[in-house]
Amino acid sequence: MPDTTLARQTAAKTEHFDVLIVGAGISGIGGAYHLTTQMPDRSFVILETQESFGGTWLTHKYPGIRSDSDLHTFGYRFKPWKGKPIATAHEIKTYMGEVIEENDIARHIRYRHRIESASWSSQDNLWTIDAVRTDTGEALRFTANFLWMCQGYYRHSVGYTPEWPGMESFKGQIVHPQTWPEDLDYTGKKIVVIGSGATAATVIPAMADKAGHVTMLQRSPTYFIPGRNAIELAETLRQLEVDEEWIHEIVRRKILHDQSVFTRRSLEESDKVRAELLAGVRAHVGPDFPLEPHFTPSYRPWQQRIAFVPDGDLFKAIRGGKASVETDEIDRFVPEGILLKSGKTLEADIIVTATGFDLSVMGDIAFTVDGKPVDFADTVTYRGMMFTGVPNMVWVFGYFRASWTLRADLVGDFVCRLLDHMDKHQARKVQVALRPEDKDMPLLPWIDPENFNPGYLMRGMHLLPKRGDKPEWQHTQDYWNEKNIFPAIDLEDRAFVYG
Known part of the structure; x- marks a missing residue:
């Protein structure tokens, strides 16, 4: 592997985009769709470490690889799923490929681009993203007004295996x-x-x-x-x-309602x-x-x-x-x-x-804000997608008890609405901050272990942002309520600080 520091210093050019999406998995392709359809004049690029799209469905190649969520809800809300509810990785990648082709998204994706660092400058109101081509070692630099983190939540390069004696x-x-x-x-x-x-x-x-x-x-x-x-x-x-569009929506609502009832009964x-x-x-x-x-x-x-x-x-x-x-x-x-x-x-x-995976907060990318390293464990999350002290960035983290894509669609609408709001108010910067009424709010782990406690989360809890005891300062894991809450988020709330 060539010396990436030297290569970066000699990078030929810097490319600029309005939005940079990290990851071409289910969240990243969904985000690209929302930008393409809701903000067609906005320039964007998707940087993906792997050789193709698919995320987890490309990473895993073990026998029988399939979804453990139904595809009526794991599929996007905008594209009906017509097959069996539990689908193979191949079927899911085919479905994603159709979304890419139908919406001309392929031209926006750069494969084999591993991001090493992301640096925010308040002087320029820009993110600078340094990446390396994994096949050639070439260093590349991008700038973006807004960073959309769709890289997932685990380390794709290696799984978690305990060390047993012998x-x-x-x-x-x-x-x-x-x-x-x-x-x-x-x-x-x-x-x-x-x-x-x-x-x-x-x-x-x-x-x-x-x-x-x-x-x-x-x-x-x-x-x-x-x-x-x-x-x-x-x-x-x-x-x-x-009509299949009607079937998709009706079946999704029925499944989600039943899941909400099941979750309540489980408690x-x-x-x-x-x-x-x-x-x-x-x-x-x-x-x-x-x-x-x-x-x-x-x-x-x-x-x-x-x-x-x-x-x-x-x-x-x-x-x-x-x-x-x-x-x-x-x-x-x-x-x-x-x-x-x-x-x-x-x-x-x-x-x-089959012992699980290692949590990877923000894709193992080195983040800095105005030259200072960001430790996400020191931040407080706004609805599990924005973080105090980190401007112009949103993270997609899905649901534990429902399909990941449900939240990816909600966040997609939110990002587009937030960017439009910034344009109308000529704001180049937005970050979330605790309000005066949040001054004495208790800060707690990302999620209550009594609520949900899989091994990967317990091993990596110290890496995740903190939550507050108010709904807006946590990831509630409740799609049935969030589907109504997200569209109604008040972008003039004092939690949003514009500049």
């Missing part, structure tokens, strides 16, 4: 789903998948037919919702020959919801399978994300004997596999560490 002694292959080898042959092999979340639930049934046997090894179980990979309402409306009637979820699993694994300890979590429903298992494929693999479950803790790796704390040894040819 890993170096294992004679087989250790694979993380995030860096899946294209040439991995697991035919007839003994596989152990460490993990109990959506990735494990996806990869196990996908590998089970070819593998000799797949064992799901979990320290603690997860809630799942098994069911038919179809939306009955959508099927009925299609039989009635209702208010957690025992009933727990029983219903376990009954759904029981119906697939059969009457003799021990739900305790394998599928009975210790936490209440919705404290961690619940994955939908289409057509119950995970449980069918278990019931058919092609897969099995072990609920135990790892003592250490041994040459032939994994020694559990119970004393049992799981033999393996391949071990898949």
Whole structure:
């Protein structure tokens, strides 16, 4: 890799855009659509580290990769989804590709552009973004009036794998789903998948037919919702020959309403919801399978994300004997596999560490404001998308209990409205600041662990901005309310400081 500091000093030119979008995943392509349709005269560019669009759907290449949210709500509000609600990565990328082609977005995207730093100057009211071409090492510089962070929330280059004793002694292959080898042959092999979340639930049934046997090894179980990979309402409306745009909107509203009710019940009637979820699993694994300890979590429903298992494929693999479950803790790796704390040894040819990812706040980009480094953990968030002391920047962070794209669309409308408001008032700078009435407001972690506490969030909470105890100073995770709140945000509120 060439010396990027020297290369940057000799960069040939600086390109300027009104808006610079970071990332060509589901949020970035959505943001580009909103700029194209709502602000067609605004110049913009999308910088993407990877070789193509797709974000997480490009990063992950493990067997069976699919959504764990329904595509009626994970799809954009402006483009109807016509396929099965749980979709493969290929189907999602095809859908995104259609959005790019239909709206002439491809010409705005620069692939293999890794951003290293972003510097704000109050003297110039500009962001300066230094990037490197990952294929050539060429240094590039951009300036932008506004920065739109759509890079996601985890580190794409490498997944999270705990350090277990003896890993170096294992004679087989250790694979993380995030860096899946294209040439991995697991035919007839003994596989152990460490993990109990959506990735494990996806990869196990996908590998089970070819593998000799797949064992799901979990320290603690997860809630799942098994069911038919179809939306009955959508099927009925299609039989009635209702227009697809109408079907998309009606089905989205029905799903979102049901999700809102389910979330409320998970808090208010957690025992009933727990029983219903376990009954759904029981119906697939059969009457003799021990739900305790394998599928009975210790936490209440919705404290961690619940994955939908289409057509119950995970449980069918278990019931058919092609897969099995072990609920135990790892003592250490041994040459032939994994020694559990119970004393049992799981033999393996391949071990898949479906153990999650590393949180990456703002894409590991070095931010400065007027020469001073920005530590986002020292900032306070405005509705989970703007941060005190950081001008002309918005971040897309989706929902934990609903589809990510729902918030990407809300934020897209907000950004366009904010930019238009700035134009009308001839403001070149906007940042959020605590108001006099917020002076004694308690500052709290990004989210309450009693509300939601997956491992990746708990490991990285110290990196995230603070929240206040007022709705405007937090990410409420409540789409059903935010869909009405966001369009009504008062841009003249004292939380917005213009210059």
